Amino acid sequence: MSTRAVSIDALRGFAILTMVLSGSIAFGGLLPAFMYHAQVPPPLHKFDPSIPGITWVDLVFPFFLFSMGAAMPLALKKKLDAGAHFTVWLRIAVKRFILLAFFALFTQHMKAWVISSSPTTMHYLLSMLAFVLLFFQLYRPTESKPAWLWPTLKYTSYAIAIVLLVKLPFHQGKGFDFFKSDIILLVLANMALAGTIVYAVTHRQPLIRLGILPFIMAFFLAAKAPQDSFTKTIFEWSSVGDYSFKWLYQFYFLKYLFIIIPGTFAGEWMLQSATTNNTTIKHPTIVLLSALAIIIGNVWLLFIRDLVLNLTLSIALAVLLHYLTKSVELLHRLVQAGTYLLLLGLCFEAYEGGIKKDSSTYSYYFVTSGLAFFALVFFELALRQMWLRRVTNYLSLNGQNPMIAYVAGALLVTPLLVITHTKAYLDALQINAWAGFLKGIIFTTLVSLITVFCTQRKWFWRT
Secondary structure: OOHHHHHHHHHHHHHHHHHHHHHHOOOOOOOOHHHOOOOOOOOOOOOOOOOOOOOOHHHHHHHHHHHHHHHHHHHHHHHHHOOOOHHHHHHHHHHHHHHHHHHHHHHHHOOHHHHOOOOOHHHHHHHHHHHHHHHHHHEOOOOOOOOOHHHHHHHHHHHHHHHHHHHOOOHHHOOOOOOOOOHHHHHHHHHHHHHHHHHHHHOOOHHHHHHHHHHHHHHHHHHOOOOOOHHHHHHHOOEEOOEEOOOOOOHHHHHHHHHHHHHHHHHHHHHHOOOOOOOOOOOHHHHHHHHHHHHHHHHHHHHHOOHHHHHHHHHHHHHHHHHHOOOOHHHHHHHHHHHHHHHHHHHOOOHHHOOOOOOOOHHHHHHHHHHHHHHHHHHHHHOOOHHHHHHHHHHHHHHOOHHHHHHHHHHHHHHHHHHOOOHHHHHOOOOOHHHHHHHHHHHHHHHHHHHHHHHHOOOOEOO
């Protein structure tokens, strides 16, 4: 695997592990507000859309989306270069969309506390069964002997999964519900479809790819207008006759193309520089620390609302990075793109009541995309620093298998902790801020070790 692929995997691995961490630390007021989503502050964690600002938790999802966009050029390059017909990559996009949508429904329903409001050992065992079924559905062995064996296991696992969804009670006995799904996975399904189509159509015309974004913005802004329009009709379209498919698709999800599309440019630049020697750079440690500082500085200063200091610091660090990376085309491009998007996002900051993840603002899209470019710069340099290379490579092992990392906590680790009666010891750590954070670290480590174990054995889950 090339260095450039490792840096994308490391960014994805960082995103998925911090996603697990943010959901497993102690809640209820033990930790300070910057340890949670800015709009869901402690101690009640009640959603308050009036609160502006972001925290590190609010970077997790956009970083994952950005890495998804960056991976598209690498994944589609061979087929597109070979002149693959429209139907080839459309089939890839639709298949991935369907599998991720099923993944979103199945994983959400098969959590023990969703199967029953008072889960027992049997319910937790069903969650573990779901993890095993997903393994057979999503793992692709390099060879299967006899040839019919693995396809048979795969389709049998899907059949069992469907039977479980039909027969289990769910939601206080109300049964399976299409509107009860994992929203993060559902957004990823929509982005896999829309992002793949957009990239495949525009892979030779990057300006057109960028030009799509103002049209997306136009639909969002026009849909808010009181008068009727074709844009509002398209924006609100979510049914055919009496059947509503809002559980599967909403135009609203397309807002995340503001993160996916910039990510595709990062992936393209990495491909273009794959044969270039990028080892010579002035003061690599300063570049690495400056890229980290611009991320941490924006998160903290936007959270405490010191906007002038944040703008000043961002400009100063961006200028320094621009100067120091001139000798390395890839890093220089990443810095330029990150600077442009970050400053654009900061200019949008006052619009829509300040930067927010929920409901997400244009400032949020641009700022987080810009910071994702700087995160790639950080990981590119970390791979060249012996003291950080092992950490980066470890993150990349998690990033290569994000689907396992995403569901292992709910479908495997938690059931095992409950069944072995060790979850009580983990919950006992909810006594103060440090212990409450340690709880999340322990849980995330368990998830990470399972993911790395599977990755090292090349047990990849793929859609």
